[in-house]
Amino acid sequence: MPMETNGKITGAEAVIRTAAAAGIDVCFANPGTTELYLVEALDRCPEIRSVLAVFEGVCTGAADGYARISGKPGLALLHLGPGFANGIANLHNARKAKSPVISLVGDHASWHIAANAPLTSDINTLARPMSVWVHTSTAADTASADMTEAIAQATRLPGGPATLILPGEVQWDTTGQAITRPIFPLPAAPEAGEIERAARALHANSASTAIVLGGSGLRTRGLRAVERIARATGCRVLAPTFPAVQDRGAGLIAPDKIPYAPEPARQVLAPYSTVILAGASEPVAFFGYPNSRSGLCAEGAEIFHLCRATADPASALAALADALSAPAERDVPGAPRPEPPRGALNPLAMCQAVAAAQHEDTIVMDEGATSGFAYYGASAGAPRFTYMALTGGSIGQGLPCAVGAAAAEPGKRVLNLEGDGSSLYTIQALWTAAREKQNLTTVICKNRAYSILRWELERAHITPGAASLAMTGLDRPFFDFVKLAEGFGVEGRAAHTAEELNEALHASLRTPGPMLIEANLE
Amino acid sequence: MPMETNGKITGAEAVIRTAAAAGIDVCFANPGTTELYLVEALDRCPEIRSVLAVFEGVCTGAADGYARISGKPGLALLHLGPGFANGIANLHNARKAKSPVISLVGDHASWHIAANAPLTSDINTLARPMSVWVHTSTAADTASADMTEAIAQATRLPGGPATLILPGEVQWDTTGQAITRPIFPLPAAPEAGEIERAARALHANSASTAIVLGGSGLRTRGLRAVERIARATGCRVLAPTFPAVQDRGAGLIAPDKIPYAPEPARQVLAPYSTVILAGASEPVAFFGYPNSRSGLCAEGAEIFHLCRATADPASALAALADALSAPAERDVPGAPRPEPPRGALNPLAMCQAVAAAQHEDTIVMDEGATSGFAYYGASAGAPRFTYMALTGGSIGQGLPCAVGAAAAEPGKRVLNLEGDGSSLYTIQALWTAAREKQNLTTVICKNRAYSILRWELERAHITPGAASLAMTGLDRPFFDFVKLAEGFGVEGRAAHTAEELNEALHASLRTPGPMLIEANLE
Secondary structure, three states, rough: OOOOOOEEHHHHHHHHHHHOOOOOEEEEOOOOOOHHHHHHHHHOOOEEEEEEEOHHHHHHHHHHHHHHOOOEEEEEEEHHHHHHHHHHHHHHHHHHHHHOOOEEEEOOHHHHHHHOOOOOOOOHOOOOOOOOEEEEEHHHHHHHHHHHHHHHHHHOOOOOOEEEEEEEHHOOOOEOEEEEEOOOOOOOOOOOOHHHHHHHHHHHHHHHHHEEHHHHHHHHHHHHHHHHHHHHHHOEEEEOOOOOOEEEEOOOOOOOOOOOOOOHHHHHHOOHHHHHHHEEOOOOOOOOOOOOOOOOOOOOOEEEOOOOOOOOOOHHHHHHHHHOOOOOOEEEOOOOOOOOOEEEEHHHHHHHHHHHHHHOOOEEEEEOHHHOHHHHOOOOOOOEEEEEOOOOOOOOOHHHHHHHHHEEEEEEEEOEEEEEHHHHOOOOOOHHHOOOOOOOOEEEEEOOEHHHHHHHHHHHOOOOOOOHHHHHHHHOOOOOHHHHHOOOOOOOEEEEEEHHHHHHHHHHHHHHEEEOEEEOOO | OEEEOOOOOOOOHHHHHHHHHHOOEEEEEEEOOOHHHHHHHHHHOOOOOOOEOHHHHHHHHHHHHHHHHHOOEEEEEEEHHHHHHHHHHHHHHHHHHHEEEEEEEEEHHHHHHHHHOOOOOOOHHHHHHOOOOHEEEOOOHHHHHHHHHHHHHHHHHOOOOEEEEEEHHHHOOOOOEEOOOOOOOOOOOOOHHHHHHHHHHHHHHHHHHEEEHHHHHOOOHHHHHHHHHHHOOOEEEEEOOOOOOEEOOOOOOOEOOOOOOOOHHHHOOOOOEEEEEEEEOOOOOOOOOOOOEOOOOOOOOOOEEEOOOOHHHHHHHHHHHHHHHOOOOEEEOOOOOOOOOEEEHHHHHHHHHHHHOOOOOOOOEOOOHHHOOHHHHHHHOOEEEEEEOOOOOOOOOOOHHHHHHHHHHHOEEEEEEHHHHHHHHOOOOHHHHHHOOEEEEEEEEEEOOOOOHHHHHHHHOOOHHHHHHHHHOOOOOOOOHHHHHHHHHOEEEEOOHHHHHHHHHHHHHHOOOEEEEEEOOO
């Protein structure tokens, strides 16, 4: 049912009011001249808080984090093709996370395109690879309907980024059209045949069946349902290597992650002749290696989806548990929790320190890369928390995603485990955290190298020469992350021992506002 | 004539050896796992120096600066779609500068694409909007020929970015094929009819004719030729608002720039019923405004190109001067040079301080935006120097372009006039400058706002509300650029008066290595 507006508004305002009507309450923005009418519309629409970033990769990554944590679409405001381009890497991660990120991109007035002014480019083509939907609005009268469609396309399962391009005249022309009320498409219902197929497989041979979770299968509802299934059948439950968002900690089933490296991943999956994908994609190697194959499941394994991509995996898991007559939901006994470590600050100690320090209801963004590999296991027994990982391998997601999560949940603490190399792609996010006084603790895993590359050189049996060593080292000169933090307005501390890290974490988790802790790893 | 290699080499090495054979001696790299064989090839090919950047926008911007200054293609090594994506904004600027930047992008092995691994994306589509040529290699045997074609496509006038995508197996497979010798296509010769048309126009009415320079028309050869034409005919000579690279200073004709804002630009161009484009595009407004038009030349003016886009504008200008029987080349009397300013540090004083301080043979990168508007005029009488501007409006070009220029000319001083907002898109370039111990002086024009946006809000008669003010201000919190510089390993100084800026410039220009000067503007 359309909502009436009082008289005429600009097309830009129609778009922003439609976003507000969808419950979106934050816009992550780095606007330019071609977005000024959208900026003016944000002035007129105080229901949406404008959060400024000084680099567009922060905007799209933050919109992704906001969407993962709030369950609502995340909104990014970007400046023409180049501004959109700077946001693409984190839209790639959002696409792999199936996050409903909506990018609003101002373009020149349509009659100005042919002049080929300096900032003119083909935004539509740029947007296609990382968007589930791209549209260029043609009139102020249809701008609200276009935004409604963007929201529907982004949130219809499986979901993903949508890009709405708004030429100048669409923004500044006025319209008397009513705001279209946004629609959030309902998931498809799980089909009886799908559930029966999974139930038959589990009946036939549950010990050689694994369920890999994804999407809502990793949230409390899905985890509680899959715990019933595992208890009833003894099947294995696995999490993907890089979940978009996962509820974790005390009381919840703690599925093991599929390891990052292909050999241990194949070992984990080898026993399973049946692999049921509950919202997950088929497990594949991160990279294609010479004389290797892409798949990680046992050769000849039967691999199938529990439900269609348009259905809700948590509901499908609940239906499967019922079909199996599984027992009722319960809290599972907690995993042990590490003590705060002492002595040398190595990657394991760093992971234990974070897992030991985190409070209930923390949101953890894990882009710790090689240094953070031990964190997932170490944190299984932590108080209930929400966990996010780097979904598309495009490093530089962590800080922005954490900023977006903090904007979605200002009352919670966000803890970001961040590789030193990874942090540098979007380090500008620190300023937004300072500006917004976010409760955001960033732990920089400072190992002074692109360690993953040195590890992959070894895998490829390449003996690194001068260029290889130079191009994988972050040690000439060293980065001073405390100064970088302070330069962006965030308090910084350096930790060289486990005790110093424990103390810095303790201080940050009890102090409102952001802090960066440089964990100098041995 | 193909060059023989000793036995078999990898496809990656074939590509890198082809680049070296073209005289390319620097590769600006941010590699990942899918580029490891290219990294290994750089180990084996010491003729090419690997320069590491920690963000890909630095690589592409530096490759652009290297190309503008060295006259050779600039080489960037990027990691799959997301790594390429982070480089797009500066490729946009390179495309507008017609700079021959060659991006080498590693992709998954072709058989791994179908697995849709986390880092998989459609690189070819991403690359098209900002490339004059995109190609995905299919075999190690043809990799050298593909690189030769990339070089030819990028350097054939008018020139621009070329993108070569190298799947895993093309990199790691070996080949016995000889390295293809690179070809630099010769410019088309100016045609007699073209030169005659311009000569006729100048004969008919030189006082109402303007020549707008671009490409090689802005280099010493073109400027000396156009000075002959202007002396013979009295025509007006103009430079574009944002030249890619321009020789300037004592002895050379000092064409006025076409102003940035459309109203003064139209005033400058109003007297000219004939506009001859010598390597330039038709002057158009930077943005399309309501009830305005795109073109800046007088309505009804005859606007034409002196020569085809595939011809060399400097040669065409020389041919035109000869056709006009213009007098011989000469040095023109120098414009006055400002004294080092005193007292308050406002934008004009900052521009004067830089123009007063710069030595002969300095390379100046001007991304000073609103604060730097006065620099072009203030520097007309400086000792001979090379000037580069932001060509595509995608801010964040300055620092990377300066890094690339410094890599191309390690013996010269590079002076980068940089907006505070602009600097933050690619601030990571400072680390590469520190790592390479570059003679690079960066002056941050700290006015604590996106001033251009406040100016455009005023133009649009938008009274800024809370959101507009928040989204155009860089003052909550302030950035501490001295700390940011130090965090990246570069010496930083803050100047609050004209005297302090003079002194800091004096110190930096006499001290090898990089320095950042935060000019706190009133």
